[in-house]
Amino acid sequence: MRIGQLYRQVRDRFRQSGLATPDLDARVLVSAALNVPVSALVLREDEDIPEGNADRALAYETLRLNGMPVGRILGERDFYGRKFALNAATLEPRPDTETLVDAVLARVDPQEAGVMCDIGTGSGAIAVTLLAERPGYRMIAVDLSEEALQCALGNAALHDVEDRFNPVCADYTSCLGAGLDWVVSNPPYIRSSVLAGLDREVNQHDPLLALDGGDSGLEAYLRIVADAAVLLRPGGGIALEIGYDQADYLKKQLRHHGFVAIEIIKDLSGNDRVALARKP
Incomplete structure (x- = not known):
């Protein structure tokens, strides 16, 4: 079998199954299986496939037809132009979360130095990206899962920021001191009652700990906003990824804890995605 034949076979099956991005999924998976760059797949379509690679x-x-996301199949996901390894304890980073990273970077001068804290770091995608883009900062990366922290530490090493990456296994900020410059987080914010109705790519493959926001979907925000009000230095910032219908609640909580300069930023789809504020 030739490369082009295999790609079109996989692509057509993905199209017939109703996958959202069948052509892209086929290109990525076939390229990975054959160890051929995605950009070279078309140029090499007349080449014969080495024995065994077609089976892979x-x-x-x-796996994809059974609902496993591409990132889970390959054990990695692209985020902000970098590859991040995943494991069973980490959420697969989504493009929407790049809105959070963009928002923080736009407010942090590249020449500044300071300390950030990423609560619920998971794969470390947010934390590692911020460190890579702002070399004067150090990061305290908090997660309740040791397995997630091991993955995040590996990603920090992969992108040469491990010397400024400090993993902490803890429940929120229970063991941290004051004086932080930024608190960032993409916390679990899905209501418990709707988890079962999520797409199977999410509820069967992403860790429940990273999804379940309790009965209201807001429980994590209560803790994070209250803690940040104590831990941030005066002038320090907080940046939170939020659900599309949670902006009003977050603004209310931030005002209640004394934050100022509150902003809600939309993602590329036009949905409210990030809540930002400053400690006076």
Whole structure:
């Protein structure tokens, strides 16, 4: 079988199954199985496939058709132009979360130095990206899962920021001191009652700990905003990823804890995605 034949076979099956991005999924999975750059797939479509590589591509195809996301199949996901390894304890980083990173970077001078804290760091995608883009900062990366922290530490090493990356296994900020410049987080914010109705790519493959925001979907924000009000230095900032219908609640909580300069930023789809504020 030739490369082009295999790609079109996988692509057509993905199209027939109703996947949202069948052509892209097929390109990425076939390229990975054959160890061929995605950009070279078309140029090499007349080449014969080495023995065994087609079987790997077809195994990837089966996993994808059974609902496993591409990132889970490959064990990694692109985020902000970098690759991040995943494991069973980490959420697969989404493009919407890049809105949070953009918002923080726009408010942090590249020449500044300071300390940030990423609560619920997971794979470390947010924390590592911020460190890579702002070399004067150090990061305290907090997660309740040791397995997630191991993954995040590996990603920090992969992107050469491990010397400024400090993993802490804790429940929120229970063991941290005051004086932080930034608190950032993409906390669990999905209501418990709707978890079962989520797409199977999410509820069967993402860790529940990173999704379940309690009965209201807002429980994590109560804790994080209250803690940040104590831990941030005067002038320090907080940046939180939020659900599309949670902006009013977050603004109310931030005002209640004395924050000022409150902003809500929309993602590329036009949905409220990030809440930002400053400690006076």
